[in-house]
Amino acid sequence: MSTLSGRRAVITGGAAGIGAAIARSFAAEGAHVVIADRDAAAAEQLASELGGEAWGVDLLDVASLESLSLEADILVNNAGIQRVAPIQDYEPEMWRRIHTLMLEAPFLLIRAALPGMYERGFGRIINLSSVHGLRASAFKSAYVAAKHGLEGLSKVTALEGAAHGVTSNCINPGYVKTALVEAQIADQAKTHGIPESEVLEKVMLTEAAIKRLVEPEEVASLATWLAGPHAGMVTGTSYVMDGGWSAR
Numbered sequence: 001m002s003t004l005s006g007r008r009a010v011i012t013g014g015a016a017g018i019g020a021a022i023a024r025s026f027a028a029e030g031a032h033v034v035i036a037d038r039d040a041a042a043a044e045q046l047a048s049e050l051g052g053e054a055w056g057v058d059l060l061d062v063a064s065l066e067s068l069s070l071e072a073d074i075l076v077n078n079a080g081i082q083r084v085a086p087i088q089d090y091e092p093e094m095w096r097r098i099h100t101l102m103l104e105a106p107f108l109l110i111r112a113a114l115p116g117m118y119e120r121g122f123g124r125i126i127n128l129s130s131v132h133g134l135r136a137s138a139f140k141s142a143y144v145a146a147k148h149g150l151e152g153l154s155k156v157t158a159l160e161g162a163a164h165g166v167t168s169n170c171i172n173p174g175y176v177k178t179a180l181v182e183a184q185i186a187d188q189a190k191t192h193g194i195p196e197s198e199v200l201e202k203v204m205l206t207e208a209a210i211k212r213l214v215e216p217e218e219v220a221s222l223a224t225w226l227a228g229p230h231a232g233m234v235t236g237t238s239y240v241m242d243g244g245w246s247a248r
């Protein structure tokens with residue numbers, strides 16, 4: 001028996017990286033997946049491969065999300081971006097963009113999905129936070145602040161949703177092998193004053209006890225369990241997958 005059969009799952013940022021791995025894993029468990037991504041072509045391609053559907057959407061356009069009604073049994077708030085710079089050089093526009101995409105859009109999507117979930121008495125909200133939802137790193141003011149905010153939003157959703165069969169949880173990976181990490185190697189090298197070839201060892205893996213990147217499929221496996229029938233008593237919590245980083 002597939003654990004997610006009959007479930008409709010909306011995955012933001014589902015066309016690449018962690019989101020795509022989650023979409024594949026959910027579809028393998030029988031879910032109907034909706035790939036929500038600003039890269040509409042990539043979303044279409046993955047959706048047709050998985051027998052799901054694509055939702056080409058730029059989640060920075062939050063005004064359009066205010067009147068949305070979202071049909072979903074499972075909502076994965078995953079779309080995210082990164083910018084590495086010291087606070088005194090951090091562009092205010094970029095700081096706002098990160099908060100819009102990674103905190104305001106999840107709020108609006110949860111708000112749009114809850115009425116249907118409440119009506120059906122079932123819902124799973126899964127928020128892709130980060131070890132940076134629980135710990136800070138220098139030069140990531142916007143990302144760390146947005147992820148800490150997402151942790152709070154997730155807990156409030158858990159409290160409000162409990163009586164309606166809706167759970168809400170965060171997943172908190174360390175560095176995962178995706179384009180988002182590759183894209184920040186140049187920024188990290190510049191900000192830390194080291195060659196790009198040393199960023200992995202000297203910046204990204206210093207805190208983790210296990211010295212490798214997390215695989216997207218490992219994150220997807222946890223998300224699939226959280227979405228499934230055995231996680232009904234799991235809510236308002238944060239599941240760390242950081243190779244021991246936050247054990248320190």
Ligand SMILES: NC(=O)c1ccc[n+]([C@@H]2O[C@H](COP(=O)([O-])OP(=O)(O)OC[C@H]3O[C@@H](n4cnc5c(N)ncnc54)[C@H](O)[C@@H]3O)[C@@H](O)[C@H]2O)c1
Nearest residue numbers: 013016017018037038058059078080130175176178179180
């Ligand atoms: N990669 C990591 O090391 C890591 C670690 C911890 C947490 N996370 C979190 O996991 C999530 C996914 O990260 P990833 O590494 O898979 O990223 P990624 O860059 O590989 O993929 C992100 C996806 O989001 C989409 N996206 C970006 N902006 C969007 C927008 N405005 N509207 C709609 N879609 C948009 C992109 O098109 C892309 O498909 C993020 O929230 C990130 O913060 C990542």
